[in-house]
Amino acid sequence: MTAVELPAPRRNTLGVVLRARELGIVIALGLLVAVTAISNPRFLSGQSIRDILLNTAILAVLAVGQAVVVITRNIDLSVGSVLGLSAFTVGTLLQNNPGTPVVLALLVGAAVGGVCGVLNGVLVRYGRIPALVVTLGTLYVVRGVTYFWAGGSQINADELPQGFLDFGNATLLGVPYLVLISLLVLVVTAVVLRNYRTGRELYAMGSSPQAAQLAGILVGRRTVGAFLVSGALAGVAGVLFAARFGTIDAAAGTGLELNVVAAVVVGGVAVFGGSGTVWGAALGALLLTTIGSALAVLEINQFWQQAIVGGLILLAIGADRLVAVRVAAGLKKRGSHVS
Amino acid sequence: MAALLRVRGVSKSFGAVAAVRDVSFDLYGGEAHALVGENGAGKSTIVKMLAGVHRPDAGTLELDGTALALTGPADAKAAGIAVIYQEPTLFPDLSVAENIAMGRQPLGRFNTIDRAAMVAQAARLFTRLGVSIDPNRPARGLSIADQQLVEIAKALSVDARVVVMDEPTAALTGVEVERLFAVARSLRDDGAALLFISHRFEEITALCERVTIMRDGKHVSTDLLADTSVDEMVRRMVGRDLDALFPKQDVEPGATVLRIQGLTRDPVFKDISFEVKAGEIVALAGLVGSGRSEVVQSIFGVDPRDAGTVEVLGKTLKPKNPKQAMAAGVALVPEDRRQQGLVMELSIERNVTLPRSRSLSQLGFLTGNSERRSAKEWTERLKTKYGRLSDEVGTLSGGNQQKVVLAKWLATGPRVLIVDEPTRGIDVGTKAEVHRLMSSLAAEGVAVLMVSSELPEVLGMADRVLVMREGRLVAELSRAEATEESVMFAATGQEATV
Amino acid sequence: MSAELTETTRAGRLANWNVAIIAITVIVLIIAAASVDSFGTGQNFGFLVLDLLPIALVALPMTLVIVTGEIDLSVASTLGLSSAVMGYLWNANQPIETIIPICLLLGAVLGAVNGFFVTVLGLPSLAVTIGTLALYRGLAFVVLGDGAVADFPAVYTDWVTGTIGSTPIPNVLIVIVVLAAVFGVVLHATPIGRAVFAVGAGEQAARFAGIRPGRLKFWLYVASGVIAGLAGVLWTLRYSSARADNGAGLELAVVAAVLLGGVSIFGGKGALPGVIAGVVLLGSLQNALRLSDVSNEALNVVTGVLLIASVLGPNLLKRRT
Amino acid sequence: GTTKSSTEGQQSKAPENTAGKADPNAPLKEGLKIAYLPKQLNNPYTDVEVGGGKVAVEEIKGTYKLVGPNDASASSQVSYINTLIQQQQNVIVVAANDPNAVCPSLNQARKAGIKVVTFDSDASKTCRDAFINQATTQGIGESLVKMASELAGGSGEIAVLSATPNATNQNSWIEVMKTELAKPENAKLKLVKIAYGNDDDQKSFTEAQGLLQTYPNLKVIVSPTTVGIAAASRYVSSSSYKGKVAITGLGLPNQMRQYVKDGTVKKFALWNPADIGYLAAYAGAAMSSGQITGAEGEKFKAGKLGEYTVGADGEIVLGPPTEFTAENIDKFDF
Numbered sequence A: 001m002t003a004v005e006l007p008a009p010r011r012n013t014l015g016v017v018l019r020a021r022e023l024g025i026v027i028a029l030g031l032l033v034a035v036t037a038i039s040n041p042r043f044l045s046g047q048s049i050r051d052i053l054l055n056t057a058i059l060a061v062l063a064v065g066q067a068v069v070v071i072t073r074n075i076d077l078s079v080g081s082v083l084g085l086s087a088f089t090v091g092t093l094l095q096n097n098p099g100t101p102v103v104l105a106l107l108v109g110a111a112v113g114g115v116c117g118v119l120n121g122v123l124v125r126y127g128r129i130p131a132l133v134v135t136l137g138t139l140y141v142v143r144g145v146t147y148f149w150a151g152g153s154q155i156n157a158d159e160l161p162q163g164f165l166d167f168g169n170a171t172l173l174g175v176p177y178l179v180l181i182s183l184l185v186l187v188v189t190a191v192v193l194r195n196y197r198t199g200r201e202l203y204a205m206g207s208s209p210q211a212a213q214l215a216g217i218l219v220g221r222r223t224v225g226a227f228l229v230s231g232a233l234a235g236v237a238g239v240l241f242a243a244r245f246g247t248i249d250a251a252a253g254t255g256l257e258l259n260v261v262a263a264v265v266v267g268g269v270a271v272f273g274g275s276g277t278v279w280g281a282a283l284g285a286l287l288l289t290t291i292g293s294a295l296a297v298l299e300i301n302q303f304w305q306q307a308i309v310g311g312l313i314l315l316a317i318g319a320d321r322l323v324a325v326r327v328a329a330g331l332k333k334r335g336s337h338v339s
Numbered sequence B: 001m002a003a004l005l006r007v008r009g010v011s012k013s014f015g016a017v018a019a020v021r022d023v024s025f026d027l028y029g030g031e032a033h034a035l036v037g038e039n040g041a042g043k044s045t046i047v048k049m050l051a052g053v054h055r056p057d058a059g060t061l062e063l064d065g066t067a068l069a070l071t072g073p074a075d076a077k078a079a080g081i082a083v084i085y086q087e088p089t090l091f092p093d094l095s096v097a098e099n100i101a102m103g104r105q106p107l108g109r110f111n112t113i114d115r116a117a118m119v120a121q122a123a124r125l126f127t128r129l130g131v132s133i134d135p136n137r138p139a140r141g142l143s144i145a146d147q148q149l150v151e152i153a154k155a156l157s158v159d160a161r162v163v164v165m166d167e168p169t170a171a172l173t174g175v176e177v178e179r180l181f182a183v184a185r186s187l188r189d190d191g192a193a194l195l196f197i198s199h200r201f202e203e204i205t206a207l208c209e210r211v212t213i214m215r216d217g218k219h220v221s222t223d224l225l226a227d228t229s230v231d232e233m234v235r236r237m238v239g240r241d242l243d244a245l246f247p248k249q250d251v252e253p254g255a256t257v258l259r260i261q262g263l264t265r266d267p268v269f270k271d272i273s274f275e276v277k278a279g280e281i282v283a284l285a286g287l288v289g290s291g292r293s294e295v296v297q298s299i300f301g302v303d304p305r306d307a308g309t310v311e312v313l314g315k316t317l318k319p320k321n322p323k324q325a326m327a328a329g330v331a332l333v334p335e336d337r338r339q340q341g342l343v344m345e346l347s348i349e350r351n352v353t354l355p356r357s358r359s360l361s362q363l364g365f366l367t368g369n370s371e372r373r374s375a376k377e378w379t380e381r382l383k384t385k386y387g388r389l390s391d392e393v394g395t396l397s398g399g400n401q402q403k404v405v406l407a408k409w410l411a412t413g414p415r416v417l418i419v420d421e422p423t424r425g426i427d428v429g430t431k432a433e434v435h436r437l438m439s440s441l442a443a444e445g446v447a448v449l450m451v452s453s454e455l456p457e458v459l460g461m462a463d464r465v466l467v468m469r470e471g472r473l474v475a476e477l478s479r480a481e482a483t484e485e486s487v488m489f490a491a492t493g494q495e496a497t498v
Numbered sequence C: 001m002s003a004e005l006t007e008t009t010r011a012g013r014l015a016n017w018n019v020a021i022i023a024i025t026v027i028v029l030i031i032a033a034a035s036v037d038s039f040g041t042g043q044n045f046g047f048l049v050l051d052l053l054p055i056a057l058v059a060l061p062m063t064l065v066i067v068t069g070e071i072d073l074s075v076a077s078t079l080g081l082s083s084a085v086m087g088y089l090w091n092a093n094q095p096i097e098t099i100i101p102i103c104l105l106l107g108a109v110l111g112a113v114n115g116f117f118v119t120v121l122g123l124p125s126l127a128v129t130i131g132t133l134a135l136y137r138g139l140a141f142v143v144l145g146d147g148a149v150a151d152f153p154a155v156y157t158d159w160v161t162g163t164i165g166s167t168p169i170p171n172v173l174i175v176i177v178v179l180a181a182v183f184g185v186v187l188h189a190t191p192i193g194r195a196v197f198a199v200g201a202g203e204q205a206a207r208f209a210g211i212r213p214g215r216l217k218f219w220l221y222v223a224s225g226v227i228a229g230l231a232g233v234l235w236t237l238r239y240s241s242a243r244a245d246n247g248a249g250l251e252l253a254v255v256a257a258v259l260l261g262g263v264s265i266f267g268g269k270g271a272l273p274g275v276i277a278g279v280v281l282l283g284s285l286q287n288a289l290r291l292s293d294v295s296n297e298a299l300n301v302v303t304g305v306l307l308i309a310s311v312l313g314p315n316l317l318k319r320r321t
Numbered sequence D: 001g002t003t004k005s006s007t008e009g010q011q012s013k014a015p016e017n018t019a020g021k022a023d024p025n026a027p028l029k030e031g032l033k034i035a036y037l038p039k040q041l042n043n044p045y046t047d048v049e050v051g052g053g054k055v056a057v058e059e060i061k062g063t064y065k066l067v068g069p070n071d072a073s074a075s076s077q078v079s080y081i082n083t084l085i086q087q088q089q090n091v092i093v094v095a096a097n098d099p100n101a102v103c104p105s106l107n108q109a110r111k112a113g114i115k116v117v118t119f120d121s122d123a124s125k126t127c128r129d130a131f132i133n134q135a136t137t138q139g140i141g142e143s144l145v146k147m148a149s150e151l152a153g154g155s156g157e158i159a160v161l162s163a164t165p166n167a168t169n170q171n172s173w174i175e176v177m178k179t180e181l182a183k184p185e186n187a188k189l190k191l192v193k194i195a196y197g198n199d200d201d202q203k204s205f206t207e208a209q210g211l212l213q214t215y216p217n218l219k220v221i222v223s224p225t226t227v228g229i230a231a232a233s234r235y236v237s238s239s240s241y242k243g244k245v246a247i248t249g250l251g252l253p254n255q256m257r258q259y260v261k262d263g264t265v266k267k268f269a270l271w272n273p274a275d276i277g278y279l280a281a282y283a284g285a286a287m288s289s290g291q292i293t294g295a296e297g298e299k300f301k302a303g304k305l306g307e308y309t310v311g312a313d314g315e316i317v318l319g320p321p322t323e324f325t326a327e328n329i330d331k332f333d334f
């Protein structure tokens, strides 16, 4: 056998193309902000930006968790309900023990969500039930449990310790804690997904479940793990929700699941798993939130808001498809040849 | 010498199907061991037990004399058993390098993945295999042959002591097979044990020293290859004597049935023109990836075309309209049985009657009776083995699945039968039946167009051989002109090395 | 060997969720009629049918869509937009006899938009219909704002809420039965139905058998839109109130009912009788629990648990063999 | 064809009043089954209202029941009304999510002899026997403008943060506000925007944000809904707008206490919601016992609240709203 001359490993041009997907969101975001700011400069005021970031923080945390699950070719529709349960649990805890430190509250929220996540993961993996079915089921169950528990009670801001409410608004060097927490979540998840074996295995599972099994990936553990992350992050988001809004009842977070999935989809995470990044998901969350605020500022009839969000989702997945087709065409031309 | 891996009395059942029953054989370090048997004999099931995918119902595996309890593929990998599965198992979204390294990616600082090292490793493996695939490209879009090559690189990357290959060559051509064998021999010479599964005897005799034969899930014999003949092996596999293979009868060709003119689809194939007459079997030969499948898929209308015409009995077919092609009497037995040939989750009867559900209906309604009757008739004609007609077709062995595909298309009463790799992954017995069938169809006046990568099959069956190279029709050889050398020369554009 | 065989076949039959769900539904109906006061009355039967009308209708095309391996989450929004347009046109003094066909046509167009994105552009239906879920609902609000339009003609509203003659059988049951029969026959006894299953279980193989999956799916989305439009009309007439938020959140209930009825979310498997049973089961449980003063919350939990159990049960049975 | 104008006035008529003549001296029946169906369960304001109802039902030795959906949608109430018909209640006290959507069912209930009393949010007049009005529309509208004017110092921009755009009550109050603002003494007050928070906490919160961003010179946000005022107060109290923008409107003392104490809110108003539920029970019982039929001018006794007179269209007005300030807020607990 003769030695073969390999083409010098090319710079990862494909990766660049694929990343253009996220670039697209950034550009869309930039345009939106520019247009809005021109029509009303107060849109760029510190308070306004802070508000947008605060509102994004919660959705972004949820979207990061959702992205992890979607990458494994699953979906978690129970996040809104889990957020509600976590928010109510933590609210009750703080109501009864006003001295509870915020960190503990976050941990409790994460634990509550984590338990729900593990339940989802176990049912998906070991019950062999499609994730859509399981999490649609737990969406109902968890919400029902929260209603049972909460009944008509509502936890108001004045029943929560001031320290906790401050945490919802306080800043570190001008950046709100909530935003810092969601950034931390985002960076850690992104690094794990990109640079650690565990993360790559999640992509592998989403890309081809059978192959993942045959490759010796501990599919069960990883599936449960992905749902655990999604659940725990929904739990954390519940605590952030409680701190941000101060009023918690059994309906907290109702219907949020579709927003979260929308953010993830807009962010370029393929619903069939295997591709996409949490950066994209977080950008998707930021874009959706910014649209909401911009429409209010631009005085566009708020009734248009939902329609515009819907149109945007279609646009985003359409653009995604266009890129994918281009890339695929490029790949076909690059088959191997035995030399 | 002590056996490296011992398979001792393993059994495995799936529901009521006993796939493997009490099979024992030994693998020695430094030997290449063939495992042969008819479709559904249980070969792949043995492979999956060695890989830790299935756990044996009974019996044990021993590595170096100690019992091996595999709870999953990870265990097998850890024990040094590398497996190339019958079906490619790649991650389409991940890069080729990552596919190869999955689970064992080289680590750098803080246990993060060292991408550069990972790519370099893949590049080294490809060099060793003598192929040029960009390690950075995603696996999506690789041709079947390239996918198989990546699988092989994957198995090589583990430095395994036992390498199991379940029909690794089914999608490869001569050159690639030779390259694979070179690597396999070097592994063997380094002391690894090779378990090699193939339906092609010339490959088995070229590579292996010993052969284990299975039939109906049971172990029949394990011998030195030097001590047995191919005929003997075949007899043991099928449990009876076989007629000669490739029994194409001579038929006086009739009128032209299929006429292709200037068929083009950039960049896959260009300006393809040929004719097939009634009673003729025309083979479309060429290297893997030369565009043959795409040509026939375009003729049938499942793939688009940029230019050119397709005529059946003087009627011009519209592009992208398989329904019209079917109505005109064209049938296509596609190359990828699992994806294109069958709906794996549907029952046998539904699969057999799927293209004819309209003609089987009464006033547009189907009760299921006419379908069942027709499916029974055709599966019996093709001697398909199955439990019940309502079983999912996916539970059948590869060969029986192929028979269902054939039944499905023969039942449409085609005037033009296009078969793409009709005997890929099919055992000798079934192969002979398929050949006999094609031959008798030709005798009945059907025009047969056959895509095949197996030269003996091409030479034995075809009245005429068309050869494609890089998307173009480069040669047309009559039966007399067609030899191994002439076909390979046309296909590669150079003197054959095989 | 033979003992083993009979055991597997019996398990196979039990594992056939379609049969199980019908049995469970019948049992629940019997228990409810026997133990819940006034569950079995004719009037209550009428209320029950009216309550499950929209879910039953929308679940029919949804079953076919899911069997092809796709999903349509936009149905409830289509219903809402149909209702909003109905209100808008009624306010604009259009005759109801024109409005109703327009609403059905609108449903067809909305369905075709879904179909276009899914089949022509090849986008994943989950993502597409989450997008149109927001888009159509948003448009409904654009059309009608947050207002409500009432005063629909009594002849129509009375027909929708009325019964056949003096029997307790509601008029709308005719609509449900006829449409269920049509969809059932199409799915289970026509070449189209065979194609639906084939596409869901193996799209490429279906294409190689001469089926056009794109075209099939496109028309299923159109059907889904038309039925959702019809459901919007009936909804509006039943409550005599056209509102943009009509039917909000219904999509999850419909999907739940279809899955409960034994349809595989991955496509290729399912049967319409099971789906009808799933719809009736959810509806009658809700009705009976409410009559027994069990709170809404309990129903949430029951729905969720049933949904999971509907897949888990057969899986466990299969696993044991 | 059948168009809106061709069918005007031919809507299905309310059933004839079967109660016959009122007998003011009839004794209140015991054991009446009185069911409350609020807009949605698990809403603190509603909870207070029906809590008052429960007290009254116990006083008259009736059976109290509370049912309702978890979402404030028009259609979900209908199923509950149907259930209550099946359960043969004597009185249904309902806050209609949609004045028309509940009508056919309510009329079915009335045909079955059930008395229908609406509270909080009225149903169409043709399908209920009486409506408990928390205060006159005029009174509330005037009071809202008065508070806004005081807080704005008589001039400047004000905005309204309402519930849903079709909320019957809120809209009629806003109409009165507009008439009031058109008067010369309020000429310097400018109503710049009516925003809708849909009685959803988060949405109201975001809408409040939007108002402040869009109108930098805003002086007062008037929120005539308890959810809206609480959300707006919470946002302002934690933002840089605190102290610059005043919040007022209708709110629950318990929810607002914090913001009154921290200075975000100087004053707001409300009636006592518990009294609404309380009065509704007595009105329903009086009707069910034959004391009244719902005709104008009839009188009945409502326990601790004293005597009430039925007004035009079966309306029964509770009384004027109370204003809450830092001085008096601690005297209230609801």
Ligand SMILES: Nc1ncnc2c1ncn2[C@@H]1O[C@H](COP(=O)(O)OP(=O)(O)OP(=O)(O)O)[C@@H](O)[C@H]1O
Pocket (backbone or CB within 6 Å): B014, B015, B017, B018, B019, B037, B038, B039, B040, B041, B042, B043, B044, B045, B046, B086, B395, B396, B397, B398, B399, B425, B427
């Ligand atoms: N997962 C499974 N479930 C049910 N039956 C199975 C399964 N896997 C294999 N079988 C059955 O076990 C038997 C042996 O199959 P196996 O795949 O081992 O055959 P094989 O020798 O590899 O055949 P081929 O040459 O066609 O690949 C067949 O009858 C097959 O239908």
Ligand SMILES: Nc1ncnc2c1ncn2[C@@H]1O[C@H](COP(=O)(O)OP(=O)(O)OP(=O)(O)O)[C@@H](O)[C@H]1O
Pocket (backbone or CB within 6 Å): A332, A335, B141, B142, B143, B144, B145, B171, B268, B286, B287, B288, B289, B290, B291, B292, B293, B294, B295, B335, B451, B453
């Ligand atoms: N799944 C695929 N994805 C991308 N490209 C493909 C795929 N299959 C084939 N190709 C490419 O299309 C061209 C023609 O392939 P085709 O399958 O028609 O060749 P063939 O001669 O029939 O070979 P084979 O024996 O593998 O079927 C080749 O360049 C091949 O690389």
Ligand SMILES: [Mg+2]
Pocket (backbone or CB within 6 Å): B043, B044, B045, B086, B166, B398
């Ligand atoms: Mg095999």
Ligand SMILES: [Mg+2]
Pocket (backbone or CB within 6 Å): B292, B293, B294, B335, B420, B451
């Ligand atoms: Mg081919």
